[in-house]
Structure formats: C-alpha cells, structure tokens
Amino acid sequence: MDSRDADSAALRRELRSRLGLLGAPLQLLAEDVLGEDDARIDWVAMEPDGRLCVALLGAGGGDEALLALGLAQRAWMQARIADWQKLVPGLGARADLRPRLLLIAPDFTRVVRVAAREADPEGLRLARFRWGPAMGGGATLVLEPLDPLPAPRLPPEPPAPPLASVFRSGLRERDFGGNGGGKPPA
Numbered sequence: 001m002d003s004r005d006a007d008s009a010a011l012r013r014e015l016r017s018r019l020g021l022l023g024a025p026l027q028l029l030a031e032d033v034l035g036e037d038d039a040r041i042d043w044v045a046m047e048p049d050g051r052l053c054v055a056l057l058g059a060g061g062g063d064e065a066l067l068a069l070g071l072a073q074r075a076w077m078q079a080r081i082a083d084w085q086k087l088v089p090g091l092g093a094r095a096d097l098r099p100r101l102l103l104i105a106p107d108f109t110r111v112v113r114v115a116a117r118e119a120d121p122e123g124l125r126l127a128r129f130r131w132g133p134a135m136g137g138g139a140t141l142v143l144e145p146l147d148p149l150p151a152p153r154l155p156p157e158p159p160a161p162p163l164a165s166v167f168r169s170g171l172r173e174r175d176f177g178g179n180g181g182g183k184p185p186a
C-alpha cells in the first residue's frame with residue numbers, strides 16, 4: 001500500500017467514525033455499496049427515525065460531479081429500500097422517508113452550495129474536511145458541517161396604500177328617484 005492509499009484509508013476510517021457528528025446520530029449499515037451505474041456509495045446509514053442516509057466522499061475536486069452522483073445514488077437507494085427491508089426484516093428503514101444525502105469533500109463551490117439548497121434544503125447535507133494539527137504533534141481530522149447557502153432575502157415590499165375609491169359616477173341621489181334630502185317625494 002503506497003502513502004496515498006494509506007492516507008485515503010486513514011481519511012475513510014476517521015470519517016466513518018464521525019459521520020454521526022454531522023446531524024442526527026447515524027447507525028452505519030453498509031460500506032462501499034455498488035449503487036447506480038456501479039458507482040460506489042461510501043456509506044449507507046440510518047437515522048433514529050428510520051430515514052436512510054447515503055454518504056459520499058469526494059476527496060479531490062469535482063464537487064459538481066459529486067452532487068450529481070449523490071442525487072443519482074440517493075434515488076437509486078430510495079428505489080431499493082423495500083429490498084433492504086426484505087433482506088433484513090427488523091431493519092426499521094422507512095420507505096416513506098426520502099433518504100438523506102450527505103456529501104463530504106475538502107470544500108464546495110458557491111454554485112454547488114446554491115444547487116444543494118435548491119435541490120433539497122432539508123434532505124441534503126454538505127460537510128467539508130481538512131487535516132489540522134493535533135495536540136502533541138501529528139494531524140487530526142477537522143469535520144465541519146456546511147449548510148447550503150441561504151436563499152437570497154428579497155427586500156420587503158412597501159405597504160400597499162389604503163384603498164380609496166377614485167371612481168366617481170356623477171350620479172346623485174335624485175337620479176335614483178330621491179329628492180336629495182333623504183325624504184320621499186311628495
């Protein structure tokens with residue numbers, strides 16, 4: 001195993017142990033699952049409410065491709081929840097909840113953060129990682145959840161002016177058979 005493989009294995013090991021720190025606690029169900037188009041799903045986990053979570057690691061660049069792959073893998077997993085329930089009857093995975101997608105990468109571009117917000121602000125989580133200095137030397141993994149960029153706030157609309165009728169017909173009360181004084185004609 002060369003140093004790049006060792007670094008990748010160390011990164012995956014550290015991330016695996018910290019996945020539950022990025023939101024709801026997670027029960028890891030599977031690792032290195034072949035998903036859509038035989039692409040790898042790094043981790044499949046389950047939240048306490050039975051919602052599945054598909055986690056993908058993007059170790060180097062290409063966060064746009066990671067987002068597209070993640071959405072495809074989540075759809076692939078959602079279509080197979082019933083199969084997982086048959087294979088493991090006591091699993092507790094809920095088919096009525098769309099799986100959450102967790103994307104982990106060194107960083108995400110603004111375009112990806114906006115696209116994640118627009119695609120699914122509740123069901124898609126982003127997290128970035130980096131190696132930082134550890135106490136006593138060495139390096140430690142720093143994992144930071146990122147919320148997709150918030151939707152732009154539009155300036156508040158000015159209050160509508162009070163409604164006032166500007167329509168004037170030119171008719172008077174006597175035009176309706178009255179005498180203008182509110183008394184019936186004599």
